[in-house]
Every structure is written in structure tokens, then in C-alpha cells.
Amino acid sequence: MLVELIDEALSKAYTSGCQNILALRGDPPLDGSDSTGDFKYAKDLICYIRKKYGDHFNIGVAAYPEGLEDESPELTLKYLKQKCDAGADFIITQMFYDTDNFIKWCHLVRKIGISIPIIPGIMPISTYAAFIRRAKWSQIAIPPHFLEALEPIKEDDYLVRQKGTELVSEMCQKLIDSKVVSHLHFYTMNLERATIMILENLNLIEPVKDHEIIGGVDLPWRKSLHPSRSKESIRPIFWQNRKYSYISRTSTWDEFPNGRWGDSRSPAFGDIDLFAADLLRQSPKRAFDLWGCPQSFKDLSNLVVSYLKNDLKSLPWSDGPIGEDTAIIVDKLISLNQRGFLTMNSQPSLNCVKSNDKVYGWGPKNGYVFQKQYLEFFCHRDIFPKLLESIEKFNEKGGESCSFLTYYAADKNGELTTNTKEDDINAVTWGVFPGEEILQPTIVEKTSFFAWKDEVYRLLAEWGSVYDSHITSDETLKKSQVKEFTRTLNEFADQFILCNIVNNNFVDDDLVLFSLFDDIQSSEF
Numbered sequence: 147m148l149v150e151l152i153d154e155a156l157s158k159a160y161t162s163g164c165q166n167i168l169a170l171r172g173d174p175p176l177d178g179s180d181s182t183g184d185f186k187y188a189k190d191l192i193c194y195i196r197k198k199y200g201d202h203f204n205i206g207v208a209a210y211p212e213g214l215e216d217e218s219p220e221l222t223l224k225y226l227k228q229k230c231d232a233g234a235d236f237i238i239t240q241m242f243y244d245t246d247n248f249i250k251w252c253h254l255v256r257k258i259g260i261s262i263p264i265i266p267g268i269m270p271i272s273t274y275a276a277f278i279r280r281a282k283w284s285q286i287a288i289p290p291h292f293l294e295a296l297e298p299i300k301e302d303d304y305l306v307r308q309k310g311t312e313l314v315s316e317m318c319q320k321l322i323d324s325k326v327v328s329h330l331h332f333y334t335m336n337l338e339r340a341t342i343m344i345l346e347n348l349n350l351i352e353p354v355k356d357h358e359i360i361g362g363v364d365l366p367w368r369k370s371l372h373p374s375r376s377k378e379s380i381r382p383i384f385w386q387n388r389k390y391s392y393i394s395r396t397s398t399w400d401e402f403p404n405g406r407w408g409d410s411r412s413p414a415f416g417d418i419d420l421f422a423a424d425l426l427r428q429s430p431k432r433a434f435d436l437w438g439c440p441q442s443f444k445d446l447s448n449l450v451v452s453y454l455k456n457d458l459k460s461l462p463w464s465d466g467p468i469g470e471d472t473a474i475i476v477d478k479l480i481s482l483n484q485r486g487f488l489t490m491n492s493q494p495s496l497n498c499v500k501s502n503d504k505v506y507g508w509g510p511k512n513g514y515v516f517q518k519q520y521l522e523f524f525c526h527r528d529i530f531p532k533l534l535e536s537i538e539k540f541n542e543k544g545g546e547s548c549s550f551l552t553y554y555a556a557d558k559n560g561e562l563t564t565n566t567k568e569d570d571i572n573a574v575t576w577g578v579f580p581g582e583e584i585l586q587p588t589i590v591e592k593t594s595f596f597a598w599k600d601e602v603y604r605l606l607a608e609w610g611s612v613y614d615s616h617i618t619s620d621e622t623l624k625k626s627q628v629k630e631f632t633r634t635l636n637e638f639a640d641q642f643i644l645c646n647i648v649n650n651n652f653v654d655d656d657l658v659l660f661s662l663f664d665d666i667q668s669s670e671f
Contacts, residue, residue, distance in 0.1 A: 149184040152191070153198075160199065167195065168206040168238065169229075189225075192232040207234040209264070211242050211251040212286050223258060230260050237262060238331055241269040241280065243313075244287045245320045252326040265329040266321055270340035271310025274300035279465055304509060307340055315347035322348070428462075430612050436460065439613065439631045443486070443638060450483045462609045463490060463602055470505045478660045485667045488524040488642070490602070493574070494656045495519040495649065501577060513579030519649040520574050520590070521659050524642040529666055530555065534563070536662045537647065541565075551659075554595045555645040558603045568592065574648055590648055599644050610635035 147155075159167065171188040185191045192205055207229040213219045226237070237260075242248050252264055271277045274296055281288050292313055299305040321327055332341045345351045428436065436458070440446050452458045454476055459467045472479070472492065479489050494517065499506045501513035508515060525533055537551050552572060555563045566572070575588035610632045649658050 147183050147185075149194075152184075152194070156195065156198065156203075160202065165202065166204045166206065168208070169195065169234070170208055187225075187228075189229045189232040192229060192234060196233040204235045205233060206236045206238050206265075209237045209239045209255075211239050211248045212244070215285060223254060226255070227258055227260060230262060235262055236265060238265045239267045240286070241267045241284055241333060242286050243281070243292055243317065244289055245317050247287065248321070249324050249326050263329060264327055265331045266327050267331050267333060268314065268318060268344075269333045270314055270337075270344055271296070272307050272335075272337055272340045273303050274306045275466065277306075277310065301504070302508060307343075311340060311343040311347060315344050318344060318348055428612075433462075433609065433612055437462065437609075439627050440634060441627065441630050442634055446634070446638065447483045447486065447488060450488055451480050454480050454483070454489075462605050473505075475656050475660075478657070482523065482660070482663060485663065486526060486529075487663065490522040490524065490644070491520070492522065493517055493520045495652050495654060497653045501579065509577045509585060510579045510582065513577050513582070515577045516575070516652055518572075518574045518652045519654065519656055519659050520646065522644070522646040524638075525555070525645050527557065527641055527643050530563075530643055530645075532666050533645070533662065536666065537565075540658075540662065550650045551647055551662075552590075552650060553645060553647045554590070554592065555643050556596065556599050557643045558639050560596065560599070562592075562596075564592070566592070572648055572650070590646065595646065602644060603639055606635050606639050 156167075169188050169191045171185075171191070185194065188207060192207070195203055195205060207226070209226050210222055213222050217225075230237070237255075239248070248266060255264060269280060277296065278288075295309050295313060296306060299309060318330055321330070332344070334341050342351070346353050437449055438445075440449060449458070450461065453461050453464065454468055454472075456468055468476070471494065475492060475494050479492060482489055496506055496515060496517035498514045498516065501507045501509050501515050502511050503515075506515060506517075537553060541550055552566050552570075553564060554566065571589050571591040573586035573589050576584055576586040578584055613628045613631065647659055647662070651658075
């Protein structure tokens with residue numbers, strides 16, 4: 147940041163009464179561009195704050211118990227010492243799961259003369275996918291016993307959170323017993339439940355009660371921490387005039403499971419980590435090694451086809467490999483991509499599949515799960531009217547069979563086309579379990595669709611700019627290639643519309659949605 151912006155931020159913090167500042171350099175831009183800020187290192191920022199405000203602020207600094215990719219452990223410690231000597235008051239560490247390594251690192255920190263408090267960064271485990279992804283992003287070691295415990299149950303979010311709570315609680319107890327720290331800092335990611343479960347296990351808080359006393363009345367439910375739930379349009383009629391009861395009865399929807407298409411008003415919305423400045427998550431070299439430098443729309447299509455065939459393990463908009471649940475429709479997805487519809491995400495229809503099914507099951511045992519067929523893709527704007535016509539024809543004749551298709555479509559600028567109502571919330575996945583209310587963890591609705599639309603187009607823009615700094619370092623990547631690649635992605639973003647379609651008849655064959663495209667093909671392909 148420029149010093150003018152830093153002065154403004156510090157002044158506002160001072161005026162508001164804020165006394166704690168975490169002073170970070172921040173990651174350099176992924177596109178390799180030079181920083182235009184006035185401070186090169188965090189220690190320079192710390193010195194500046196001390197010079198301007200004396201001891202008014204408590205200043206925290208970041209530390210990396212497992213080191214950094216481009217630095218030796220000795221150099222990382224040296225830089226930490228410089229930050230502390232510049233005037234830091236406390237240290238907050240990066241997340242970790244290797245407790246023994248952390249304790250050894252703390253002893254090394256003390257050995258070089260750092261005496262300020264060390265606060266360990268604790269990341270609770272809510273889902274297996276998020277656990278693995280964050281560990282990879284942060285390049286931290288995962289102890290074998292974590293993987294041994296979580297791998298067999300990775301498809302069951304409910305069990306993963308329970309076992310993850312046990313593992314992280316044991317880790318925290320070991321830290322407390324070691325006496326190397328006196329604080330715990332939890333990265334909650336705005337999800338309360340996993341952290342509360344750990345604190346309960348450590349006996350640091352009383353178990354959260356299942357009821358609450360309001361106005362002297364002992365109510366038989368726990369008040370939600372998210373009062374915006376009262377705005378939801380889905381509401382059982384029995385609780386139409388009993389807001390608090392309804393809110394509490396549906397409160398677990400927030401975190402079960404944390405899918406991308408959760409309710410946008412929930413803190414669990416958006417399984418992506420929204421704190422990240424860069425969405426692409428890959429260095430220029432890694433992006434080039436993974437996806438090359440597509441020169442045309444056809445090249446983009448071939449990239450997605452390679453992913454669907456499992457030859458590629460990720461895409462700019464897909465962090466992991468294609469799931470097993472896609473196997474029964476993968477041939478149809480490949481065909482769509484070859485004809486000019488770049489698929490982003492999909493799910494087949496399910497009618498009463500056992501919840502312990504190895505591929506499609508989720509949630510508590512002895513239950514049944516259901517899905518509506520869902521298809522998300524990019525469509526060229528020139529053939530989009532033909533697709534709409536195909537959908538409308540289907541809906542006109544589908545009334546007798548109770549089949550009805552709903553869709554959302556939006557371009558880069560946010561121009562929306564849909565046959566849904568403004569506040570429609572469409573449950574496309576749900577489960578029925580013994581002794582439980584029906585759970586509907588996956589929905590499609592306008593607010594979350596627009597958030598996802600913004601993210602996808604931003605991903606394309608970041609991918610289009612990331613190679614500029616990589617041209618001179620790799621002889622196989624020419625300036626002309628990068629120019630054509632950037633032009634291709636820019637034209638793609640301008641000419642293609644993000645669409646999704648839901649078949650609301652979950653007993654329909656999975657061929658139904660794909661049949662819409664039988665007579666449509668992009669001229670670009």
C-alpha cells in the first residue's frame with residue numbers, strides 16, 4: 147500500500163479506539179508485477195507505526211512454523227527476529243497440524259531471543275475437501291494419523307467434522323500442556339460450530355445449551371446466531387408466526403455440508419476462501435505446466451475434455467479432479483464440450499439412494515438422498531436464443547409428466563435471463579434420515595449464482611494476465627503466444643454467457659437435459 151493509504155487506515159483505527167494492528171507485508175501479485183507500495187517489508191511498516199503512534203498500538207506479526215517456500219528455516223527465523231526487534235508485541239502463526247514440529251519451532255524462537263507471546267493459528271476441520279485444500283495452499287505437513295483417521299470417512303461431512311474436532315482438540319491440549327503458548331487463535335472462517343465443539347472438548351467453555359432464556363421465559367430452542375434467517379422465503383407453514391422456533395430448527399443448514407451452492411445468507415456460503423485476494427491459486431509456472439497456453443476456444447474445450455477424462459487433475463475453476471459421481475454422465479459432458487458448450491459443473495439425478503452409498507451417499511446412516519439433475523456451462527451468446535427456445539419447448543410439453551426446467555443465465559456484465567421468480571430458492575439436493583428433519587444442503591438461487599458468476603469471470607481475467615511475467619523465464623512461452631492467449635480469454639468472457647439448468651423432476655432420466663442440445667452447436671466449433 148502507498149503510505150497515504152496506510153496513514154488513512156491508521157488514523158481511522160486510532161480515532162475509532164482500535165488498539166491492535168496485525169502488520170503484514172502481504173503476498174506479491176501472482177502476475178509477477180512489482181509492488182507500488184512504499185514499504186518493502188513488514189518490519190518497515192512496524193517501524194513506521196511506532197514512529198507515528200509510539201506505543202498506542204499493540205502490533206502483531208505473522209510467523210511460519212514450517213517455513214516459507216523460497217527461504218531456509220534459518221532465514222525465516224532471522225526475518226521474524228527483525229520484525230520483533232522493530233517493535234512487535236505478539237506473534238500469530240500460520241495454521242499447522244504438526245504439533246511436535248510447532249513446539250520445537252517455539253523453542254528455536256525463544257533461543258534466538260524473542261520473548262513476546264506466540265499465538266498458534268488453529269484451523270478447525272469442517273470438511274475433508276477444505277482441510278486438504280488449505281493444507282496444500284499453505285504448504286503445511288499433515289501428520290499421518292490425521293489422514294488415517296479422515297481418509298476413510300472423507301465423503302461424510304458429518305463424521306469428518308466430528309473426527310476433525312477430536313484431532314484438533316488433542317492438538318490444542320498438547321499445546322496447552324507443553325506450556326510453550328498461553329493463547330489459541332482459531333481461524334473460524336465465519337463458521338462457529340467446529341470451533342465451539344473444540345472449545346467444549348477442551349473444557350474452555352460450558353457446553354452450549356439447546357435452549358435459551360429470553361425475557362425470563364425458558365424457551366425450548368436455541369436462538370440462532372444469524373437473525374437474517376428470518377428473511378428466508380422457505381418456511382414451513384407451522385412456524386409462520388414463530389420466528390425463533392423456525393430459526394433454531396433450521397440452524398444446522400449453515401454447516402451441513404458446506405457446498406458451493408449453500409444459502410448466500412449463510413456464513414457457510416461459498417466453500418471457496420473469500421479472504422483470498424487472488425482466486426487463481428497458481429503461480430505462473432504452475433499454471434503453464436498444468437493448462438498450457440490455449441490459443442482458441444477449441445483449445446479451451448480440449449482442456450475441459452482432458453479434465454473430464456481425468457488426464458488433468460484441476461482447472462482454473464476446479465481445484466480437484468473430476469468426482470466419481472460424474473461417471474454416469476461424463477460421456478455426455480465430453481460431447482457438449484466438443485460442440486462448444488464449456489461445462490463448469492453438473493450432477494446427475496438421484497431418486498432414493500442410500501445415504502451410505504460410496505459414491506452418492508452423504509449425511510447420517512440409514513437415510514436416503516435425492517438430487518435433481520443440474521448442469522452449469524458457458525454458452526456462446528449467438529446460440530443462446532436457440533437454447534432458450536429448446537427449454538421453452540420442453541416446458542410447454544412437460545406439464546403432463548411433471549417435468550419442468552428452471553434456469554439462470556448471465557453475461558460478464560450481469561445481464562440476467564431466467565424463468566424463476568426473484569426470491570426463488572431451489573433445493574437440488576436433499577436427504578431424509580431417521581429422526582431428522584429433511585436436510586437440503588444444496589440449493590440454486592439468484593444471489594449465490596451472481597456471486598459465482600463474478601468469481602468465474604474474474605478467474606478468467608486473472609488467468610489471462612498471469613503469464614506476462616513468465617515469458618522471459620520460459621523459452622517455450624513466447625510473447626506472441628501470451629498475447630493470443632489473453633485475446634482468446636478476453637473474447638471468451640465477452641462472447642460466452644454463464645448458464646445453469648435444473649430439471650425439477652428428479653425421477654427423470656439423465657438424458658433429459660442433454661437432449662436440449664441435440665440440434666445446437668456453436669459455429670466456433
